[in-house]
Amino acid sequence: MAVDFSFLLPLLATSFGIYLILALSFNLEYGYAGQPNLGKVFFYSVGAYAAGAITTRVLWALAGAPANVAFMQAPGAAIRQAFARSNPGAILGLFVVSLLAAAVIGAAVGYLAAYPALRLRGDFLAIVLIAVGEAGRVFGRNYEPLAGGVFGLPGVPNPFAWLPARADYAAYAILVLAIAAGMYLFAVRLSNSPFGRLLKSVRDDELAASVYGKDAPRAKGHILAIGSGMAAVAGALYVFYVQQVYADDFIPLISFAAVTMVILGGVANHKGTLVGAAFMTLVDFVTRPVFLAILGINWQPPFDLNYVRYLVTGLIIVLVLLFRPKGLLAEGPVDTVAMRVAQSWKTPATVDEPARDDS
Amino acid sequence: MAVEAPKVKKWSVPLIIAIVVILILAGSLGWALLQLGAPAPQQVTYPIGLAIATSGATYQSDGPIRRDAAQLAIDQMNAQLAAAGSPIRFQGIPDDTQGTADGAKASFQRLAAAGVKVVVGPLSTGEATAVLDFINTNHIVAISPSSTGVTAAVPNDFLFRAPPTDIPQAKALSQLVSSLGYTKVGIIYRLDDYGRGFEQLFEQRFETVYGGQTLNVSYDISAQDLATEVGQLSTNVQTLGAGPQTAVLVVAFEGDGIEIFNEARLDTTLSSVRWFGSESMRRSAFLNRTARPNVVDFVLNANLTGFFASPSLNPISTAFEQAYAAKYPSRDPKKSPYSYYSYDSAMLAMMGVLAAGKYDGDAVKAMIPFVAQSYLGASGSKAMDANGDAIAADYVAWHTALDAMSKEYFAEFARWRFATETLEFYP
Numbered sequence: 001m002a003v004d005f006s007f008l009l010p011l012l013a014t015s016f017g018i019y020l021i022l023a024l025s026f027n028l029e030y031g032y033a034g035q036p037n038l039g040k041v042f043f044y045s046v047g048a049y050a051a052g053a054i055t056t057r058v059l060w061a062l063a064g065a066p067a068n069v070a071f072m073q074a075p076g077a078a079i080r081q082a083f084a085r086s087n088p089g090a091i092l093g094l095f096v097v098s099l100l101a102a103a104v105i106g107a108a109v110g111y112l113a114a115y116p117a118l119r120l121r122g123d124f125l126a127i128v129l130i131a132v133g134e135a136g137r138v139f140g141r142n143y144e145p146l147a148g149g150v151f152g153l154p155g156v157p158n159p160f161a162w163l164p165a166r167a168d169y170a171a172y173a174i175l176v177l178a179i180a181a182g183m184y185l186f187a188v189r190l191s192n193s194p195f196g197r198l199l200k201s202v203r204d205d206e207l208a209a210s211v212y213g214k215d216a217p218r219a220k221g222h223i224l225a226i227g228s229g230m231a232a233v234a235g236a237l238y239v240f241y242v243q244q245v246y247a248d249d250f251i252p253l254i255s256f257a258a259v260t261m262v263i264l265g266g267v268a269n270h271k272g273t274l275v276g277a278a279f280m281t282l283v284d285f286v287t288r289p290v291f292l293a294i295l296g297i298n299w300q301p302p303f304d305l306n307y308v309r310y311l312v313t314g315l316i317i318v319l320v321l322l323f324r325p326k327g328l329l330a331e332g333p334v335d336t337v338a339m340r341v342a343q344s345w346k347t348p349a350t351v352d353e354p355a356r357d358d359s
Numbered sequence: 360m361a362v363e364a365p366k367v368k369k370w371s372v373p374l375i376i377a378i379v380v381i382l383i384l385a386g387s388l389g390w391a392l393l394q395l396g397a398p399a400p401q402q403v404t405y406p407i408g409l410a411i412a413t414s415g416a417t418y419q420s421d422g423p424i425r426r427d428a429a430q431l432a433i434d435q436m437n438a439q440l441a442a443a444g445s446p447i448r449f450q451g452i453p454d455d456t457q458g459t460a461d462g463a464k465a466s467f468q469r470l471a472a473a474g475v476k477v478v479v480g481p482l483s484t485g486e487a488t489a490v491l492d493f494i495n496t497n498h499i500v501a502i503s504p505s506s507t508g509v510t511a512a513v514p515n516d517f518l519f520r521a522p523p524t525d526i527p528q529a530k531a532l533s534q535l536v537s538s539l540g541y542t543k544v545g546i547i548y549r550l551d552d553y554g555r556g557f558e559q560l561f562e563q564r565f566e567t568v569y570g571g572q573t574l575n576v577s578y579d580i581s582a583q584d585l586a587t588e589v590g591q592l593s594t595n596v597q598t599l600g601a602g603p604q605t606a607v608l609v610v611a612f613e614g615d616g617i618e619i620f621n622e623a624r625l626d627t628t629l630s631s632v633r634w635f636g637s638e639s640m641r642r643s644a645f646l647n648r649t650a651r652p653n654v655v656d657f658v659l660n661a662n663l664t665g666f667f668a669s670p671s672l673n674p675i676s677t678a679f680e681q682a683y684a685a686k687y688p689s690r691d692p693k694k695s696p697y698s699y700y701s702y703d704s705a706m707l708a709m710m711g712v713l714a715a716g717k718y719d720g721d722a723v724k725a726m727i728p729f730v731a732q733s734y735l736g737a738s739g740s741k742a743m744d745a746n747g748d749a750i751a752a753d754y755v756a757w758h759t760a761l762d763a764m765s766k767e768y769f770a771e772f773a774r775w776r777f778a779t780e781t782l783e784f785y786p
Binding site for chain 1: 371399404407408413414415417423430450452453457459460461464465467468470471472473474484485488491492496497508509510511512513550551552554555556579636642717
């Protein structure tokens with residue numbers, strides 16, 4: 001069976017891009033600042049709800065809001081899709097506005113969520129944030145006016161819906177990759193900046209950082225706002241890909257997928273996160289029966305192949321934690337101009353492990 | 360002495376002609392023999408995607424049963440095609456959608472990447488609406504075996520649905536509840552698109568048409584302990600006034616249903632009223648005395664009553680159950696009422712391809728309503744309406760009872776006529 005790359009590559013690229021942003025945001029919060037934000041899916045869902053609610057309602061108004069068609073049902077969604085197809089400017093503009101709105105709302109909610117982070121640490125903070133994520137999901141499922149509750153809110157068009165079939169998904173995948181690349185560069189610059197070094201100092205010894213006059217609670221609040229804003233952007237990108245908001249999508253598994261990518265790739269190493277996200281995206285694909293079908297293998301195993309994915313994922317994590325506890329790519333020194341100059345002065349024979357910058 | 364050179368023998372013309380004739384005959388004979396032993400025309404295999412959730416809170420127990428039912432249909436069709444000497448075969452490609460919109464979308468993209476044009480799935484309405492635009496723009500036919508929500512009813516799309524929408528079942532059940540003299544109903548439902556959708560339809564119909572009164576409580580589908588929700592249901596029933604005019608409606612699946620019954624049997628209020636259930640409640644697990652004697656006693660005492668879109672003991676259903684049991688001895692298709700629809704969905708998908716004569720989304724889409732028109736399956740008639748959803752046939756009412764051998768079963772006692780919307784009790 002031949003593989004149709006025009007379907008496969010956009011799928012893998014979009015999935016990789018969205019998860020990369022999510023994992024990068026977790027890496028900034030946990031890897032650099034030591035804040036285990038296991039409620040990541042909540043901020044992801046905030047972005048998805050914001051983008052979905054804004055886009056569908058504005059499009060509905062622009063399309064004339066037909067009174068005899070149900071806004072939240074498939075016929076209403078079809079009207080929004082048709083409008084987007086014939087109005088490229090409108091949907092592209094809405095996409096940009098939604099993305100920005102998601103980032104701002106996500107960051108604001110993240111800053112609010114930082115309050116428990118000021119009082120709690122480690123496992124307790126993680127548990128509280130998991131609970132926040134679940135509370136958000138339950139709220140989304142029950143509050144139908146926002147995004148249809150358990151029915152979901154369909155009809156969030158692909159920003160490139162006006163392109164021919166298949167080209168729309170390919171164009172969107174490229175856009176997601178471009179945004180993910182931008183987020184990656186942002187994360188790298190942020191973590192190598194003085195603020196990034198401050199985060200590391202808070203992570204390694206909050207008391208010591210405070211003694212040096214650093215405002216640790218403020219730093220934690222800022223990084224949770226930044227990370228949550230990034231997660232919300234990932235959620236907004238997700239909703240334009242799936243083309244509907246569906247409360248049941250925002251399950252804790254999404255948070256743990258981001259955690260897995262970071263642990264696998266290497267905590268506090270953005271290159272590692274990149275590797276982790278790519279690796280997990282591929283593992284997710286190659287452990288599915290459809291992969292065998294693409295290879296031309298018509299084999300029905302005596303067990304459910306779909307469950308192998310979970311086993312393989314678990315096994316990989318266990319193996320990595322056993323043999324490479326710091327991940328595939330361990331944390332490196334900060335990359336600043338001063339550090340580069342200092343390293344260039346040393347001869348190879350005298351290069352030492354750079355001292356950790358705790359400024 | 361001169362030596363005479365040996366004479367070269369000349370070939371006579373008749374000899375040459377004879378050799379040519381012999382060669383032609385031998386060649387012809389060899390060619391004919393080769394033809395006799397030639398392989399059959401090259402086999403063509405058409406993939407049928409099985410985008411069916413087999414993990415996640417909602418479908419981890421139901422999903423595998425439904426997927427296997429679809430695979431059974433594919434195996435049966437292949438056996439029949441082989442017996443008929445047809446070069447056509449079908450290959451089921453399962454892909455777990457995880458019961459989420461995201462998972463369903465990704466699943467359809469993966470299947471499309473593998474060249475799949477016809478898919479059985481997805482299961483829920485939320486998943487179905489998520490893939491709607493993708494399948495319409497890429498001309499991929501999807502036949503959902505269990506999406507019943509009215510939110511996905513759209514004309515002229517590439518989504519077909521083997522079960523009817525929830526509307527006729529809600530009409531039938533509200534009419535039955537009212538005709539049995541109940542005016543107040545406490546409802547407990549699973550908070551997903553199926554549970555919430557059916558609860559809304561029933562409540563609206565029961566209150567506006569029959570002047571009834573309802574109080575409802577929902578529960579999270581991933582919750583393991585439903586004591587609080589069942590306690591709230593009990594309070595609601597007391598508020599309505601537990602008595603001969605008050606009943607309970609439960610909209611659940613298997614695991615959550617068992618949990619609800621287990622909690623309700625300890626509650627004196629809930630044990631004193633009659634219980635009704637959605638079609639998803641006709642499950643053999645609730646009558647398994649060996650495994651759960653307390654639950655069986657409770658549903659018998661509560662006289663659990665509901666509807667189903669096809670009668671039990673129809674010969675096609677029975678044949679399906681037997682074939683399923685033979686192929687998957689460790690699984691029971693009756694544990695998932697929608698396994699019957701999965702079987703029929705796969706049959707419709709394959710018959711659509713065969714009728715179209717080519718593996719093409721547009722052609723198959725055009726043929727499926729035609730094929731469905733005259734198809735009677737394990738879940739009854741599959742004739743479709745303008746939205747590509749099965750037209751509701753008559754519904755059969757069942758209740759829990761004991762047979763002559765004191766064995767628990769779902770006894771059928773009435774029929775709801777879809778055409779006339781009338782209820783007929785069996786004599």
